[in-house]
Amino acid sequence: MGPKNALYAQSGGVTAVINASAGGLITACRRHSHEIGTVFGASNGILGALHEELVDTATLSDEQVASLRYLPGGAFGSCRFKLPPLEQDRRPYERLIEVFRAHDIGYFFYNGGGDSCDTALKVSRIGGEMGVPVQCIAIPKTVDNDLAVTDNCPGFGSVAKYVGTSLMEAAIDVRSMAETSTKLFIMEVMGRHAGWIVAAAGLAQRQPGDPPHIILFPERVFDEDALVARVNETVAAYGFCTIAVSEGIRDASGRFLADSGRTDAFGHTQLGGVGPTLANLLSARTGLKNHWAVLDYLQRSARHLASAVDVDQAWAVGEATARLALAGHNAVMPTIERVSDDPYEWRIGHADLAGVANVEKTVPDAFITADGFGITEAGHRYLAPLINGEDPPPFVDGLPDYQLPQLAPVTKVLDAYDV
């Protein structure tokens, strides 16, 4: 009997480095082909697994696998599809096990965030109950850095570097024209519940008074009057003001600012986006000329400016996943353990999925200044190493040379499944 095969799937919002984890995993599995057979990929995440839409990574050359290090997005496709609670509907879990049995899959590697850890945990349990043992290992991935247990999460460091750089660059621009032009610049970033990304904008501040002058965290209740006062003080002191704002800030009633149903200064219905919402609000309250940017997907796909630390860690958790599988682990996730801040040292550990699944790690109070508008020294110390180093992709004709792998579909053997 040959070795069991593996199924790798990507889950949820993609990152600039999720494919590096795939690259690390596949590379490590190839070194142990006597213990881990074919590494299949699920097309478009867990939906592909349910529909038995698998691809065979064996068709990729070693060079193609290595080049996954440089490719943003999800090379295998990802999806936003949450399995129903197990108690409510066992059917999709049992379907997964059927697919695993049909393709002799003994390893399920699920690259995602908190939801994915939960799914991997349940699949492992159901497999056991059905007599189809599957080692389920979650591979951490999220731009939001909100996974518990691991010190940080692959995907975050590159967003952090992009956000810090973008804020720094835009602020230099605004500063140089503030006398007659824009005095207030607002940059909206992701992070609906956890403010790690917006906190990273604070890394652009190297001296007191440097931009960003104001950071608005989802961990703090939005206080309009306090913000207006701080904006006015900042412009009085420096001639301009820069704000980094999380998409997820909420008022005292718990309402997202971007969903507040406001109309703008001209009576138009607010279009959505906390950046323009805040710009309109501050324009009305301060009269300052403003500009705003909304980074949206650019921040999580900007592989051209990835953090080398982040890429290395993403690759490493992929490799470690194979090691954990070979060592017989089940229902675990490789983690990143911080050994020291400066010089930054880290190593790979692992954690039981039960402690990771569905636990959201927000920015601790110790990392946010007392006024709620900045990051503390402790916050800076935590964040700074994660953006270190550059690891640009190859460029061709002035643009990144991103290679989308062409993957051969695996012949289906099961009946169709209705999700």
Added chain:
Amino acid sequence: MGPKNALYAQSGGVTAVINASAGGLITACRRHSHEIGTVFGASNGILGALHEELVDTATLSDEQVASLRYLPGGAFGSCRFKLPPLEQDRRPYERLIEVFRAHDIGYFFYNGGGDSCDTALKVSRIGGEMGVPVQCIAIPKTVDNDLAVTDNCPGFGSVAKYVGTSLMEAAIDVRSMAETSTKLFIMEVMGRHAGWIVAAAGLAQRQPGDPPHIILFPERVFDEDALVARVNETVAAYGFCTIAVSEGIRDASGRFLADSGRTDAFGHTQLGGVGPTLANLLSARTGLKNHWAVLDYLQRSARHLASAVDVDQAWAVGEATARLALAGHNAVMPTIERVSDDPYEWRIGHADLAGVANVEKTVPDAFITADGFGITEAGHRYLAPLINGEDPPPFVDGLPDYQLPQLAPVTKVLDAYDV
């Protein structure tokens, strides 16, 4: 009698490489200190010149001058301030000449766009009339690439590279999740009247069908029905659709789609938010889940991703400005002349300001596909070389190491001036 001094001023919206032109100019002037004395900088552009707020670049070391190559924004400060028409008010022009006389300035180097060419032309004329001969040389700069006579304009190539890269990266992201998530992605870029920047998004397309699927040019009347049809066709064919849109698109009545109702100091309508406007419109008409990004200042300050060709050309026009001055030229601008497309070769020429001032160069019909939604092979051939090569700034601790020069103010000798 020593050599005449020079005054350098930055004008209008800054770019990622305008300081490279300053660096090239100052470096070249230092090599000819017998002919060109002190190079003063005007603080915050022409307003600094009017207010006699000058700085002395002699306090910068050669290394600091060289590092201007890497600094985005305007190192000396810039402004949006348009001098009144000469026929209407000679006073500011005469004031400039007084400032020039007071500081023994015989060279005025004005780094800006079409408006600045016009100002430089007039200053040259008034100086002559007042018996204070000043050699006025405009140094081309604009992200919009809309200057006449020069084949392209420093500042544009870097925006083009940033926009092309950003579109490519975001599209890879969207593509990998389109089955269950966002199917329509809209990226708003600058370019109020000229669509060069949005055209550059087209460089991301290497194969037919590649993103961007749709480009919306300010040179074409916005046709909602045609757009909706194309979006639906694109999603049917590829599963997702990406749109690059210029902030300046207008409907058949000439109204900007994103008209915010405000105007800037030049009387230009201030635009904001065509991205969300279009997203709302297409959401209502197609029902597709969408995301949008607004690049705003990030696109023109992203020195971390500058085009090496652009940086080289920006430096070169600065150097050439000194050469033109030494050769006795007046009321001219150095230009970039294209020698060949592939391999790309260029050289520096020069043009009379009369032919450049207030002439806006838009994207020619030959560069826009017949359906109005893409760039032609000719457009690609023109644009492609301008984004070539990478020239990243030095990084420290994971972020660009941008050095803002500390410049010593020059003692004022004239009475205050009321603008």
